[in-house]
Amino acid sequence: MSRMTMIQAIRSAMDTAMGRDDNVVVFGEDVGFFGGVFRCTQGLQEKYGRHRCFDTPISETGIVGAAVGMAAYGIRPCVEIQFADYVYPGYDQIVSEAARIRYRSNNDFTVPMVVRMPTGGGIFGGQTHSQSPEAVFAHVSGIKTVIPSNPYDAKGLLLASIEDDDPVMFLEPKRLYNGPFDGHHDRPVTPWSKHELGEVPDDHYTVPLGKAAIRREGSDVTVLVYGTMVHVAETAAQETGVDAEIIDLRTLLPLDMEAIEESVRKTGRCVIVHEATRTCGYGAELAAIVAENCFYHLEAPVIRVTGYDLPYPHAHEWDYFPGPKRVGDALKKVMEAA
Structure with missing residues (x-):
């Protein structure tokens, strides 16, 4: 190692x-x-x-x-x-x-x-x-x-x-x-x-394609993320105190449907986070999957936290990124839903 x-x-x-x-x-x-x-x-x-x-x-x-x-x-x-x-x-x-x-x-x-x-x-x-x-x-x-x-x-x-x-x-x-x-x-x-x-490891090993990883176990809400946003979501969960289960998808296609469904059915809530723009972003597909397969287990609407629908802002990129504050607000909002 x-x-x-x-x-x-x-x-x-x-x-x-x-x-x-x-x-x-x-x-x-x-x-x-x-x-x-x-x-x-x-x-x-x-x-x-x-x-x-x-x-x-x-x-x-x-x-x-x-x-x-x-x-x-x-x-x-x-x-x-x-x-x-x-x-x-x-x-x-x-x-x-x-x-x-x-x-x-x-x-x-x-x-x-x-x-x-x-x-x-x-x-x-x-x-x-x-x-x-x-x-x-x-x-x-x-x-x-x-x-x-x-x-x-x-x-x-x-x-x-x-x-x-x-x-x-x-x-x-x-x-x-x-x-x-x-x-x-x-x-x-x-x-x-x-x-x-x-x-x-210095030697050969593989991580299987199509297999998500649970980065943080929780019971309140499922957070579906990948890449940089995994770390943002972890910090947001720590700062808010929400018992979030963070699923690092790792591969978007093939997608680990089993891990997503199992987690959402357990928590009853779902927040999706990605850096890309919102409209037609990958989060829209994830939200549809959750709605189609976990609808009767949901206790609140699915929330997406994403980049904004505008050309990438050079001088304001740190405002463009979903940060712990925006993700934390989404976690608290989904927990407040009846």
Whole structure:
């Protein structure tokens, strides 16, 4: 076991996968010699050579398209999109090719590829470096969508994704990349933005896709979260004293329906939290699932706490994020319902 940041855990996952399987390759913009803009791939080219970890032109279409072709012929590419905001030029290949090849070929071809991308805000990156596009991937049948909340899960989920025979969109909350982080040099570190190093096995292990984790057991209300918002919800529960059960979904597709239903039927209340904008966000799907499957167990309406429906606000991103105050208000409101 080693204590790692999420960046180190992600790098360890790729290193482990490349060491176990010569078919695993890593490529993207600046991921080779430079080691990636966040240094997630640092040292991989030196260790495995330029034929297995290499730089590409600034072309998300080319990165994703090449990965689809390689994967269909037996290579296992793990590619990096420098920021999730940049993935849209390659979205057509993800939806029209990667997601459909298994079905179109009657299972003759699979596409074992992973698309890694930093997601969310917290670094004052502005509108084109801070988006949370998980809902546009979870909507597409044939691809899997994964969002870790801690270093241990980051490594285990990434290894499981690389070894999976279907395409996986692996979104990495950049606010969790480097452990303790305040988001701005003149802003004091707050409890919900301080993430300690995680205990991570040095060797190979996997965290199964489609299996949620209970981060905090409780009996009053179920909180459905993923990524950075797991830590926000934990702090909100501590500060309000509400006995909240916090479910870290970890994968949005496949989704652990059993864990959601079991928790909501126990607590009778549900709060959903995500950083992305509200309208048509992934929380809307979760709310529908809870209403359809747990309606007769609910004692209060489902409440969503999300980002606002507006272009990402560069100068006011810390007001845009759901923080412990907004989540805490939702917890108290749902508990006040008759």
